[in-house]
Amino acid sequence: MTTLAEGGNAPITGTTVRVGVDGPVDVTALVVDADGKVRGDADMVFFNQPAAPGVRLEGRALAVDLAALRPGADKVVVVASPEVEGATFAGTTVRFTLEHGGQAVGFTPSRLGPETVAVLAELYRRGGEWKVRAVGQGYDNGLGGLATDFGVVVDEGPAAPPTAPEEPAAPAAPTVSFTKGEEKLPPAMREKLNLRKQQVALVLTKHRAAGLRCRVVVVLDVSGSTGGLYRRGVFSRAVERVAPVAAQVDDGAEMQAWAMGGRAERLEDITIGGLPQWLERYAAQRYTGAGGWNNEKAAIEDVARFVAREPLDIPTLVLFFHDGGVTDNRGTEQALRAVGRAPVFWQFIGIGRSDYGILEKLDTLSGREFDNTGFFALDDLDAVDDAELYDRILREFPSWLRAYYPPGSVALRGLS
Structure with a gap:
């Protein structure tokens, strides 16, 4: 097995891979474009929505078919959050593993502690080929906050009462993605x-x-x-x-x-x-x-x-x-x-x-x-x-x- 450090990357062999995450966490995947944003809520794969084109959640594992991702997808972001709502990563060890083409790549984030959600790794396209990058970046604003940074609209409560029809929306502003750090x-x-x-x-x-x-x-x-x-x-x-x-x-x-x-x-x-x-x-x-x-x-x-x-x-x-x-x-x-x-x-x-x-x-x-x-x-x-x-x-x-x-x-x- 190849072990990556934070920021390290490795090529992915083939297009069918399996991502495993060890630890008391829930796993989420975000399918994003080159600009770092999802195209819609369907690009978020988690326990309430366990599948999207090319990505399927199986417990704490993800089955990913890179060739079957939706058109325009340039990256799959693998995210972990503690199983217990409101808990942090303090005292918790999380291990990321990617199996591909008969090989394996592993990564253990070393700096997680008070954060409530973390980007473990990214599967990304570079020059027509796919690679995996170890990230290990924690955030303290929860899965909803992180998902929002990637452009996912998070439902945080019951729908508001119906209102009068709105005027047509203005053209969307150029996309600005969340920046690591x-x-x-x-x-x-x-x-x-x-x-x-x-x-x-x-x-x-x-x-x-x-x-x-x-x-x-x-x-x-x-x-x-x-x-x-x-x-x-x-x-x-x-x-x-x-x-x-x-x-x-x-x-x-x-x-x-x-x-x-x-x-x-x-x-x-x-x-x-x-x-x-x-x-x-x-x-x-x-x-x-x-x-x-x-x-x-x-x-x-x-x-x-x-x-x-x-x-x-x-x-x-x-x-x-x-x-x-x-x-x-x-x-x-x-x-x-x-x-x-x-x-x-x-x-x-x-x-x-x-x-x-x-x-x-x-x-x-x-x-x-x-x-x-x-x-x-x-x-x-x-x-x-x-x-x-x-x-x-x-x-x-x-x-x-x-x-x-x-x-x-x-x-x-x-x-x-």
Whole structure:
């Protein structure tokens, strides 16, 4: 048996699998689309509704036929809740097992305690193949609260008396899914996150990319001239404002991060639940571990090596924050041309009111097969509202996607 740690994944062999859960719990399955939402209450499989297309509940086990899931289904989320109503996972051990193609994958969440419901694992489609990911994320708002986060309408009481016919409903707003870890955020930050995710979703819809999935990388300029911007909180606010982009388009709701100084330094990944701590460690003041001058070429090359080492069947969007004063225009241009065939779009964002050199000419560079770069400058980050910021960030990316990937590619699945 293969044992997974939190966040680990493994390929699934075949399409007929069996999920078993050991422990004093009830098991629920949610069948969701690529946007992380169910299409209706019929996508929730639990003791009162034990079957949906391709999923059948058998006690604490699930029989899943991935080939028989309803059209559009991209993920099956396996959820557990204590058998005793109102109880928590404190003192309880829960074990998840997936049997597939004569093999088995196991996972035991290690951090459950006061929570009343937990996502144990996800069976998800990636590049036409199915995989299983160990999650182990607990929530304290009960099964009804978690189900609501996935778009299930939960009946919490008797129906209200009949009322007069309602006016036709307005068109539904773009879908915004629950983000893993957001329950750990301070209330004000969580509220901003969800409002901003809505703005990201609106912008994606505007650019016909409502279901876009991609990896997001952040590169922060930490050259000596950025000290004042860090002290004034500009970089901290910048990272907090782009985190909702990853929350909306990245399956793991995380961003990989680099510092760009005299050399490139990989920083800790940014997760939604750990965002306040990350900002305090890396954005509250200038990170000095990468040297005090600019080396754009080193950062571009290091991020490109990472993408090559850890390939995905979806693209990578790099958000490169720069305060100006490009040290090596020629080297920067050569580095970007050298990665022109990589599945990466480089969005440079100027926030220093300075000379951005070659960055200002990225949209007019000739001799490239694909326009893999964009640039815009923000003289005052705080003067630009979220709708405008996200539109600038995502304006060119979908066009590059459509030009770079061939028709039918999984990377284009969320685009229309």
